[in-house]
Amino acid sequence: MTAAANSLLRPKALVKGDTIGVVAPSYSPKQGWLMRGVRALERAGFGVILDTEIEKLRRFSRSEDERRAESLMGMWLDPQVKAIISGTGGYGAVRMLPYLEPAVFRLNPKPFVGYSDITALHLWLISQADLRTFHGPTVDDLTPSMRDPTFASLVSALTIPRPATKLGKDLARAVRPGRAVGRLVGGNLSLVQQTIGTDYQVDTSGAVLFIEETRDPMSVVDERLVHFRAAGLMDNLAGIVFGQLSLDRSEEEDFDDFLLDLVSDLGIPILTDFPAGDENPNLTIPLGTEVELFVDESIGWIAYAEDALEAPPAPAVSIVAPSPPTES
16 A cells, blocks of 8 residues: 555644653663663653563564564553654564554554664555654664754654755765655665565655665665666656665775666666764654755755644633723
């Protein structure tokens, strides 16, 4: 099942005082890093609830997968929790998917954030639950300072329906100039590739494809992209944004030439070194939401082309009726 951007559900934007649930769909995060991130969220004015599974050692058995899925859905159904952020990435999120119930998420739309291994959940939620999500930092990445661009970007994305920021400007590099508008889809390349042939296969038609990867040589990225193209998933793209690609340094000098050779005939704008992925900064970007991709001769950025969130209700204003005039 696929869905156009305008048919995907918009979760409500957060306001200060809201509670954020921290979940562990993949690895269990290191406690020191996790609690540093919790303090960052609390200092920003949010309450935090931790998933009961968050400290448990992973064994990746089917019974554990089912239990982690139940725990995630339980957090999602908690009326106190207004948004969900993954504690860390790693491995294991894809194992939960058979045990998740789409209606739990579709009937209770909430902002959901994570990256890397969490890509599996993003693609499943967009396809099966018609829900917009956010590719962004996990809690163990956060530091308690609004001067940190990773944290500032996260807070902005979760509290403002359509931030005006030109994301990636002055950091990303042009590969092929142009301008495009389309749904932003994608995430970690290996996880996106793994959706091919599944019920939650990524829908790239008319989309801006975002890809990030870590610790792989250029040849591995090459074979994944070749497979992606052979499966027809680059046939109707509006544009491509390559995020942080931590490639084998011995091959990196050739990366731009290789990339141009592989995708230049597509005739679409292409941006690389976009600051999102396994390095810092890791900006939060709206998956399933329509964005504008702009690439000039040397730099580029993406910008929101529509709201990713539903605006919070305006605070009630009490109207005091004027007192009737008194007779003199």
